Amino acid sequence: MKKRVGLGAAMALAALLIMPGSALAQGQAAAVDVIKGELDITWVMVACVLVLFMQAGFLFLEIGFSRQKNVGAGVAKVLVNLGVVTLAWWAVGFGISSLTGNKLFGTEGFFFHHGQEIGGVAVGGSETALMLFGMLFCAVSLAIVWGTTLERIKFAAYAIYAAVFGAIIYPLIAHGVYGGGLLADVGGRPVMDFAGSSVVHLTGAVGAFAALLLLGPRLGKYAPDGRPRAIPGHSMPLVGLGVMILWVGWYGFNAGSTFGTSGNLMAEVALNTQLAAAAGVLGASAVSYMKTKSVDVGMAGNGAIAGLVAITAPSGYVEFWAAPIIGLVGGVIVVYGVYAIDRYLDDPVGALSAHGLAGIWGTLAVGLFGSERLILDGAAPGVWYGIFGDASLGATIGQLAVQAVGVAATFTVVFGLSYATFFAIKRTIGLRVSEDEEQAGLDISSHGMYGLPEAFIPPEEYPGADHRIPTPAGSPARAPAVAADRLSEA
Amino acid sequence: MKKRVGLGAAMALAALLIMPGSALAQGQAAAVDVIKGELDITWVMVACVLVLFMQAGFLFLEIGFSRQKNVGAGVAKVLVNLGVVTLAWWAVGFGISSLTGNKLFGTEGFFFHHGQEIGGVAVGGSETALMLFGMLFCAVSLAIVWGTTLERIKFAAYAIYAAVFGAIIYPLIAHGVYGGGLLADVGGRPVMDFAGSSVVHLTGAVGAFAALLLLGPRLGKYAPDGRPRAIPGHSMPLVGLGVMILWVGWYGFNAGSTFGTSGNLMAEVALNTQLAAAAGVLGASAVSYMKTKSVDVGMAGNGAIAGLVAITAPSGYVEFWAAPIIGLVGGVIVVYGVYAIDRYLDDPVGALSAHGLAGIWGTLAVGLFGSERLILDGAAPGVWYGIFGDASLGATIGQLAVQAVGVAATFTVVFGLSYATFFAIKRTIGLRVSEDEEQAGLDISSHGMYGLPEAFIPPEEYPGADHRIPTPAGSPARAPAVAADRLSEA
Amino acid sequence: MKKRVGLGAAMALAALLIMPGSALAQGQAAAVDVIKGELDITWVMVACVLVLFMQAGFLFLEIGFSRQKNVGAGVAKVLVNLGVVTLAWWAVGFGISSLTGNKLFGTEGFFFHHGQEIGGVAVGGSETALMLFGMLFCAVSLAIVWGTTLERIKFAAYAIYAAVFGAIIYPLIAHGVYGGGLLADVGGRPVMDFAGSSVVHLTGAVGAFAALLLLGPRLGKYAPDGRPRAIPGHSMPLVGLGVMILWVGWYGFNAGSTFGTSGNLMAEVALNTQLAAAAGVLGASAVSYMKTKSVDVGMAGNGAIAGLVAITAPSGYVEFWAAPIIGLVGGVIVVYGVYAIDRYLDDPVGALSAHGLAGIWGTLAVGLFGSERLILDGAAPGVWYGIFGDASLGATIGQLAVQAVGVAATFTVVFGLSYATFFAIKRTIGLRVSEDEEQAGLDISSHGMYGLPEAFIPPEEYPGADHRIPTPAGSPARAPAVAADRLSEA
Amino acid sequence: MKKIEAFIRHEAFEPIRAELLEKGFPSLSIGEVKGSGRQKGIVESYRGSRLTVNVRPKLKIECVVEDRDKSVVVETILKHARTGDVGDGKIFVIDVEEAIRIRTGEEGDDVLQAHAESEIPG
Amino acid sequence: MKKIEAFIRHEAFEPIRAELLEKGFPSLSIGEVKGSGRQKGIVESYRGSRLTVNVRPKLKIECVVEDRDKSVVVETILKHARTGDVGDGKIFVIDVEEAIRIRTGEEGDDVLQAHAESEIPG
Amino acid sequence: MKKIEAFIRHEAFEPIRAELLEKGFPSLSIGEVKGSGRQKGIVESYRGSRLTVNVRPKLKIECVVEDRDKSVVVETILKHARTGDVGDGKIFVIDVEEAIRIRTGEEGDDVLQAHAESEIPG
C-alpha cells in the first residue's frame, strides 16, 4: 500500500507522457510530476512534525503517572532517548530497516547521506523525508518501552537499550513488515499493518514487558499479602496533556502513513483514527464506570490511546463503520487488561495494555474488517466480508491467521532481543537503582535536584525565598524591607 | 538561496510556456486539477490537526481556572465529550448540517460512509476531509459550553448534552449559515461568518449560558451580602498553556476555513487572526491595568481569546487594518464583560464574555468592516465603506442588520434547545452534584481519586512514599536502607 | 465564499480542458505555476504555525525555571510581548526589514496592506505569508531576550523594549542579512545564516545580555562571599514541555526557511535539525554527567536547544554528517557556558549560553562545514572542504571570516541599541521592581494574585474551599452536609 | 498563662477567628495537621486498586491567653466548631510559664493579646 | 493527662498508628515538621551551583492520654521508630490541664481515647 | 526541661539555626504555621473580585532544652527575629516533664542537645 500509492501516482503521470502531443506538454507533465512529488513530501513533513510531537505526549503521560519525586527524570529520559535513537537510526537502523537486502534485514542506507544509492535510487529530498518519518516512528516505539519502568530504572539502562533498539530491534521488525521482509509475504499474503499497531506499538510494549520482568515492581506496590496497592500518579492534568498531544500526533502517525496525498486517502485515515479514538474513550469510560461507579480519569486517557493503537493497523484498510467498533473494543480491552495485569506486574502507565493488548487487537482487526477496496494487493479482506459479504470465508480466515503470525513473530523477535539486552545490562551495570535511591526518588538521586524543588525543599532554606509580606499590585507605594508590612496593612 | 529557489522553479515553468501544445495537454489538465484538489485538502487536513489541538487548549483553560480539587475532572470531561461529539456528528450531526435538504436542516450524510451520495456527490477523500473539519468545529463549540459549569456539574450531564449538541443543536446552526439554510439568505443577503464567531463561539457561549442559569453559582462564590468573591483558579501557567494552544489552533480554525489554498487567501486570514489576537491582548491588558493598576494574568489570556473570537467571523472578509481594531475592541469588551457578568453569574473561565460577547461583536464587525474585495456574493460591504468609501450606506447598514439577525437567530435557537435539554437533565438525573461532593471536589467525588493526589493525601499514607534521606546523585556510594543516612551526611 | 473557492478552482481548470491546442498548454503552464506557488505558501503557512507555537515553548522554559511566586508573570509577559511585537512589525518593522531601500534599512512595506507595492510587487497572499513568517521570527528573537530577566524585571519594561525591538532592532539585523543589506555582501561574500543562528538567536541573546548588565542578579543569587547559589526553578516537567515544543517548532523555523518545497529541500533541513538537536542533548548530558556524576535535567534541555540554535544557520547549507558534530559541540558549549557565566551573571534559563554562544558557534559552523552543493551563490564552502576537499583553503577561510564579521556586526548593533533602550527605561520608569516586590514575587506584586494561588493562600481562607470529608465516587449514597462523614466511614 | 490547643475542622476557623478578634483576642496561630480519632479512614480507588487514608485533615489552633481569658476562648471555639458529629475534635489546655513579645522583648501577661490603642495599625 | 510529642521518621508512622489503634488509642494528630539535630544537611546540585538543606523532614505525633497510659504510648513509639541510626528523633512529655471533646463539650480523662462501644461507627 | 516555642518570620530562621548550632544547640524542629496578630490581612484581586487573607505565614520553632539553657535560646531568637515591626512574633516557654531519645531509649536532660564527641558523624 504505502510505497505503492506514491508509485501509482507517479506511474499514472508517467503514462500520460506516452500520449501523443507536443514537447511542451511533456515538459509540463514532468513539472506536474515534480509538484505532485513535492506535495506528497509536504504532507509527509507535516506528519513528521506531528509524530515528533508525540514524544511530548509520551513524556507527559509518564510524568503524570509518576510521583512528584520522579518527574524530572522523565524529562531527562525522553530527551536522551530521542537523542540516542536519532543517531542510532541515522547511522545503522535505517539501513537495516530499508527496502533492500534480504528477507531478514536491509543492507543499504547506513550513515545516511545525500546522493547515497539505496535500492538503486540516489538519496534526495523525498528519500530524506521518508527516512526521517521512519526515524520518528522508531522513536515512538522506543518511548512506549519506558512506561513500565518508571520510578526505579537506572538512567544508563535507557541509553544503552535505546541504542540497541534504534539500531537493531525496531529496524528488524520494520524491515520484516514494510521493508519486503519475511512478514511481507507469509504464504503468499502480506501481514497488513498500515501504520504500526504491531510494528510500532506491540514492539514497544514487548520491550516494556521484557524490561519489567527483569526489573520487578516498585517498592510498596504489593502489600505483604500480595494485593496490589494504588500508587497514584501525581498529576492527571499532565496525563491529559499527554493524551491530547498523542491524539493530535496520531493524525500524523496514521494519516501520514499514506506517504502522500493521492486520492486524499489521508482524510479517510484521519477520520478512522478520530472515530476509533472517540470510541476508545467511551469504551474505557463505560467499563471503568461499571466497575467502580466512577470514571477513572487515567482510564479514560488509556481508552483514547487504546483506541488509537487499535486503529493504527487498520486505519488505511477499513471503512468508517468499522472504526468505532475497533476503537470501542480497544477501550474495553485496556481497562480489563490494566486490572488483570496489575495483579501481577507493576505497569504504572498501562503500556502493556494500551500498546500491547490493543496493538494485538488492532493487528487482528485488519483480518476481521479489512475492506476489499483498500487492502494491499495479495491480501484477503476481513472475515466480516467472508461471513456477510461475498469474499471467500476461507481466504479471509487465512488472512486473519497471517495477521496472527505477524503478531507472534513480532512478539518473539522483540522479546528475545529485548530480554537479552536488558539481561546483559542487569548483569553488568545493573538495571535498577538502590532501594534508598528509589525511596528518595530518581530526581534527587539520579539528577541531583528535585524536578519540583519547592515541593521538597523547605522555604526557609530556599535561597532568596522568604515569606515577606507581599505588597499587592496597585498598593499606593513601595517601601524598602520590613516597612512594607505597614503599608500592606493599610 | 532562499528566494532564489522559488524563483528558479517559476522560471523553469515560464520557459515551458514557449513550447507548443496538444491533446496530451487535456490529460495534463485533469492531472493538474487532481493535484490542486489534493493540495486544497492537504491544507484542510493541516487545519483539522490544528482545530483538534484546540481541545487541549480548552482543557487547560478550564483546568487552570479550576481549584486543585477539580483538575482531573476536566480531563475526563474533555475526553468523553470529544468521544461523544465525534460519534454523534458522524452518525447524525453531519447529515443535519449538510448542504442538502431544506432551509432548516440537511437530510443526507447520516452514518457517513465512503461512496455515499450527498447532494449528488459520492463521498471520497476530499468530502471526508471537509466532514472531519466540520466535526472538529462542532467539538470546539461544545468545549466552550463547559466553561461556565466548572467545579459543580454532574459528569453524566456532559455526555447527554454533548450527544444532543453534536447531533442536533450545532448542526442546525451550521446548516443555517453554511449549509444553505435560512441564514444564508436573509432578505437576499447572506449572514457572513467566515469561520464562526457566531456559528461556533456564540453557539457555545449560549449553551453555556443556558447551563449556568439552571446550575447556579459555586458554593461560596457570593458572600452573604451578594458580593462576588474571588475563587482563584489553581494555575495561571496552565491557563497560559491553554491560551497559547488556542492561539496556534486558531490558525487552522480561521485560515483553514478557506477550504483550500486558492489565491493563498489563507495567509491573509492568518495575518488578520494574528493582528486581532495581538490587539485583543493589549486591549484587555490595558483595561485591566487601568482598573486595578496591575495586569491580571487571566484577563490577558481572555483578551487573546476575545481577539481571536472577534476576528473569526471577519477574518476572511476584512483588510488588515481592520483586524487590530476588531481585536482591540474584543479585548476591551471581554474585561468589562467579565466584571459585569461576575456580579450576577458565576462563569469561572469567562466564556460568556470571551466567546459570547466577543462572538457577537465579531459577527457585527463584518457588517462594519467587510471589504468589497473579499465579501460573499450578494453581500454588501461594511458600514465603514458606506461612510468613507463609495458603497451605498443603506446597503451597508442593511448588511449590518443581516449580521444582527444572524446573531439573534443563533441566540434564540441555541438557547431554546439548550435550555430544554439541560432542564430535562435537571429534572431527571439532576444537573449538579451534592454540596458535599462539590466541597470535596469533583475529582474525588466523581472520579474516585484526586487529580493531584500528593496535594491531598498525606505522605505517610502514600504507598511506597517516605521521606527517607535522599542520597543525591554523585554521592560516593549507595548503601542499603537507613545506613544511607550516614553516607549522605559525609 | 467558502465552498465556492474549491469549486471555483475546479471550474477554472475544467474550462481549460475545452481550450484548443497550444493555448490550452499555455493556460496549463500558468495553472501549474499557480499551484506550485500555492504549494510553497502552504509549506510556509505550516512553518508559521510551528514558529508561533515556539512562543509556548519559550513560555514554559521560563516558567519552569522560575520559582512558584513568579510563574503567572511569565504568562502575562509572553502574551503582551507577542501582542506588541505583532503590531510593531506590521506597522513598522516589516518595512525596515524588507528587501527594499538601502544597505542599512528597508523603506517600503509600512502598515502592510493588500495591494501595497513593495519592491515593485503588489502584496497578495504569498507576500502576506512571508511577512507573517518574518513577524513570527521576530517574536521568537524577542522571546529569547527575557530569559535573563526573570523574577525581577518591571512589567512595563517588557512592553517598551518589545516595541523598539519589533519595530527597529530586529528588522535592522534581518535587513542586513536577508534584505540585501550590508551583511549580504561582505567584500563580495554573503554572510550565510540559513534560518538565523545569528539573526534571530544571537540577536535575542545580546538583547538579554544588555538587559542583564543593567538589571543585576536576583536577590540571594550570590552568597556574601560572591559564590553563586542555586535557585532552582520550580518545575522541570514544564521545562521539558518547553523544550519539546521548541524542538517541534524548530522544524518550522529551519525547514520553513526554505520558503517552499522545491527539491524537497525542507526534508534535508529537517533531518539536519533533528540530528543536531539529538547530538546537542547527548553532548550536554555527557558533560554534565562528567562534571557532577548525574545528568542535570535542565542541562539536557539546554543541550537540545543549543543543538537546535547551532544548526539553525547551517541547516540548509551542510551535509547530514556535519549536523551531529555541530549539535554536539553546541551541547558541550552550553554546559561550560552556563557554568562559567553563572559565576558572574545571573541568567536563570541559560539564554546567554544556549542562544548566544551556540548562536555564534552555529554561524561560524557554516564557515567550517558549508557544502558546495548547498551554499549561496558567491559564498565559499567550509574550511573542512578547503582542508580535505578541493576547495581553495584561502577562500574557505575568507568565508569563515565573513561569518565572523556577521557575528561581530550583529553583536555590536544589537548591543548598542538594546543597551541604550534599557538604559533609557532604567532612567525613566525604572527597570527593576523593588526588593519587597521581588521577595513577594512578581505574581502578587505586579499582577495582584499568585499564579499558583493554592500554594500560597491557606485553605481556610480560600473561598468555598474546605476540607470536608470527601465522599468518594462509588459510595452508596450522597447525603447532605456533615452527615456525609458518617457515610464515608461505612 | 494558658495555651489552648484545639484540633478542629477547617471550616470552623473563619467564624472562630472573627469572633475572637471581636472579643479582643486577635492573636493566634494555626497549622495544618492530620488526625485520627473515631472517624474511619477514606477508601480511594485508582486504576482498579484501592488506597486507604487513615488520617483526615484537621486544623490545629494555638492561642496563648491569660488564665482568666481561657474560658472565653474555649467557649468561642466550642460554639463554632461543634457540629455534633464524630470528627469535631478536641481542645487541650496547657500551662505556659513565660511569654515574650519579640518585637519589644517585653515579657508577661500583657504581651499576649491586649494592645495599647496607639499600637494598632490602621 | 499527658501530651506525648514525638518527632519521628515518616515511615515509622503507619505501624505506630496501627498498634496504638489496636491497643485502644485511636486518637492522635500528626503534622509535618522539619528538624535539625545530629543529622547533617543534604547538599544538592543544580546547573553547577550547590544548595545545602540543613533540615530534614520529620513527622510530629501529638497524642494526649491519661497519666497511666503514657508509658504504653511511649513504648509503642519507641518500638517502631527506633532504627538505631542518627535521626530517629525524640519523645517529649508535657502536662495537660484540661481536655474537652468539642462534639459533646464533655471534659476530663474520659474524652481522650476511650469510647462507648455504641459510639464507634461501623 | 523547658520547651521553647517561638513564632517568627521565615527569614529569621537561618541565622537563628546557625547561631544555636554554634552555641551547641543543634537540635530543634520547625513547622509552617499561619498566624494572626496585629498584622492586618492582605487584600488580593482576581478578575475584578477581591480576596482577603487574614493570616500570614510564620514559622514555629520548637526547641527543648535543659532549664539552665533556656535563656540562651530565648536570647538567640530575640537577637535575630526582632525587626521592631509589627509581626515579629512571640516566644512561649512550657515545662517538659520527660524527654526520651528514640535511637537509644535514654531519658533525661542529657538527650536534649549535648553529644559525646564520638557520636557526631563526620
Ligand SMILES: Nc1ncnc2c1ncn2[C@@H]1O[C@H](COP(=O)(O)OP(=O)(O)O)[C@@H](O)[C@H]1O
Ligand atoms: N487524644 C488526642 N490527642 C491528639 N489529638 C486528638 C486526640 N483526640 C482527638 N484528636 C484530634 O481531633 C480530631 C477529631 O477527633 P475525633 O476523635 O475523630 O472526634 P470526636 O472527639 O468528635 O469523637 C482527630 O482527627 C485528631 O486530630
Ligand SMILES: Nc1ncnc2c1ncn2[C@@H]1O[C@H](COP(=O)(O)OP(=O)(O)O)[C@@H](O)[C@H]1O
Ligand atoms: N531538643 C529538641 N527539640 C526539638 N526537636 C528535637 C530536639 N531533638 C531532636 N529533635 C527532633 O528530632 C529529630 C531527630 O533528632 P536527631 O538529633 O537527629 O536524632 P537522634 O536523637 O537520634 O540523635 C530532629 O530532626 C528534630 O526534628
Ligand SMILES: Nc1ncnc2c1ncn2[C@@H]1O[C@H](COP(=O)(O)OP(=O)(O)O)[C@@H](O)[C@H]1O
Ligand atoms: N497569643 C498568641 N498565641 C499564639 N500565637 C501568637 C500569639 N501572639 C502572637 N502569635 C503569633 O505571632 C505572630 C506575630 O504576632 P503579632 O501580634 O502580629 O506581632 P507582634 O507581637 O510583633 O505585635 C502571629 O502571626 C502569630 O502567629
